[in-house]
Amino acid sequence: APNPFIQDPGKPIANTRKATIETQPRTVYFSDSAVGYILTENRYSQPRSDLYIRLRTPLAASSPEASIMSDLLADTLNEYFNSLSYEAALAGVGFSAQSSQSGMTLQFSGYHNSLTLLVDSVLRALPIPLIDEPTWTRLRQLKAQQLARVQAQRPSSRLFDEVTAELMPFAYAQSELNDAFTAIDRSTFHQYQKAFFSGVHAEMFLHGPVSRSEGEELLASWANMLPLDDNTPVVEVATNAWPGDRIRSYAYAHPDQAASVLYIDQRTDPGSRILNQLAGNLIEAPFYTRLRTEKQLGYITFATAFPLYNTPILTGAVQSPTANPDELAAAIQQEFDSFVDMVKSMPNEQFESQRLSLLDQLLNPPSTQSELSNAIWSAIGLRRPFSDRMMQAQTLEAITQEQFVEYLKQRIQNPVVLKAFRAAD
Incomplete structure (x- = not known):
């Protein structure tokens, strides 16, 4: 079958502006649970777009277990969309998912005409099917290796991890993450997978060769494909003052x-x-x-x-x-x-x-x-x-x-x- 993502990338764009350190996007509010930012690209001459979608939920890092499962969920998404990502890459467009303390970021970049198709394909597939046993075993093994590498890190690096864990409410010490990891099995992760996609807030940023109205239309269509829920509690990442002994x-x-x-x-x-x-x-x-x-x-x-x-x-x-x-x-x-x-x-x-x-x-x-x-x-x-x-x-x-x-x-x-x-x- 022909690769659906291979589209005419379009002509180079006239760069009518210069990027400055004050370049700012326009903000568009779609609902209480979705906000978008749009920047028309006319600075670098390429018909390319960058799109970021952050799915925000308190489930992302409400506990050491949640923090680990959030990482595993990002790995699961990348794994699930692997063959799609390969086809997309041949058309000059890419996708990746990364977890963060406030949720999950879906990042797309590449030729605009191919990118819009890729975004549609990914968002339509959410929530992805529950992870199967072989994939779970492999991803869990990779996570175990990653945790072991951190465990073997230099003491000077480990001290900075301790600082992050102390100052940030949604960051956890290595010992907490290790303990949490041992308790996570596939059925626990299945519950997390379902809960994560049951309701989120979304932030979206599109930087591409689109007018403000075109950008707004695209973001609105993508917002409609997300499991948005105005009742999901707002999660804000923060740092606290240093607690206790100095x-x-x-x-x-x-x-x-x-x-x-x-x-x-x-x-x-x-x-x-x-x-x-x-x-x-x-x-x-x-x-x-x-x-x-x-x-x-x-x-x-x-x-x-x-x-x-x-x-x-x-x-x-x-x-x-x-x-x-x-x-x-x-x-x-x-x-x-x-x-x-x-x-x-x-x-x-x-x-x-x-x-x-x-x-x-x-x-x-x-x-x-x-x-x-x-x-x-x-x-x-x-x-x-x-x-x-x-x-x-x-x-x-x-x-x-x-x-x-x-x-x-x-x-x-x-x-x-x-x-x-x-x-x-």
């Missing part, structure tokens, strides 16, 4: 030991996130030089800044086969304690060079269609304003070295100290 010790079955010191900012606004990033960029090299090159404390040594969801985290970590975690934690702490003075005394050109370099990265617009699509979809998922990068840039443009030193004095306080000891045999 110094904690863990024991892992690994020959190395590690420590991590983290400064967790409660402010999640764009300005706080970009200043956190600047702090990370400024401490990264001296931290490595002191603790790795000069003191040779551990072969894995780094300082970095990142947002966990929207929560700014500034951290340093060292992993070592010889040094004790208490010694590592003290050395890391010392570097951060002297960080304010280091920034205060650094030549202004050095500070400016880092500030302008970060500003340059921010102001660089996406260079491909998929990059722009990803940036917008990410902002939707993180509940950030579409002007987020612009707001970050404004903060960075205005900050002086003196002001940044004052910011650091407030920021470098009240750390969380995590230590990974070698588990007793």
Whole structure:
């Protein structure tokens, strides 16, 4: 039979616009349980589309068991649509499903005329049949291997997993996931599969060669194919403040030991996130030089800044086969304690060079269609304003070295100290 997805891809589109860091989609509300975002593609000349559909449900990560079954459900969808995906790939269009803390994302990308057919085919097939025994056995085995790999991860990585589990209500520690996994059998998963597709909220984003009205029509038709339910409770991913003890010790079955010191900012606004990033960029090299090159404390040594969801985290970590975690934690702490003075005394050109370099990265617009699509979809998922990068840039443009030193004095306080000891045999 001929491949139904092979369509005339259409002519290149005149690129009448330039992508900027302020490029924003239009928002369309279809119902209490479905919202769509549409961006007309006329920037990159290709008759291609990116479509993201997130099915949101509290079932996604309400417990360690649910979190694992959500992963397995994404694997099941990818497996089920495997042959369809192969035919679609030959026509220049792709599909994948990924689980997240708020649900499941269905992602489609490729030539627009083929993509619309693929979306129709996938959504019509939902909910897919309950998983059979051979597929279940194989996917469960793959999940077991994945969990075992995480279990064998470096202690420095494991400590970051602990942070995520502590700060995010829908994230779970490795030990919880391992325990949950053993209790999941095929009939439990069948119940989950049925429950997941019994009612969801949906967020959709289409970035393609369509007018606003055409995009709205397409999204409305796809929304009608989804198991939407206005009564499904709204699930919002979030981060909490660090609970309880700020110094904690863990024991892992690994020959190395590690420590991590983290400064967790409660402010999640764009300005706080970009200043956190600047702090990370400024401490990264001296931290490595002191603790790795000069003191040779551990072969894995780094300082970095990142947002966990929207929560700014500034951290340093060292992993070592010889040094004790208490010694590592003290050395890391010392570097951060002297960080304010280091920034205060650094030549202004050095500070400016880092500030302008970060500003340059921010102001660089996406260079491909998929990059722009990803940036917008990410902002939707993180509940950030579409002007987020612009707001970050404004903060960075205005900050002086003196002001940044004052910011650091407030920021470098009240750390969380995590230590990974070698588990007793």
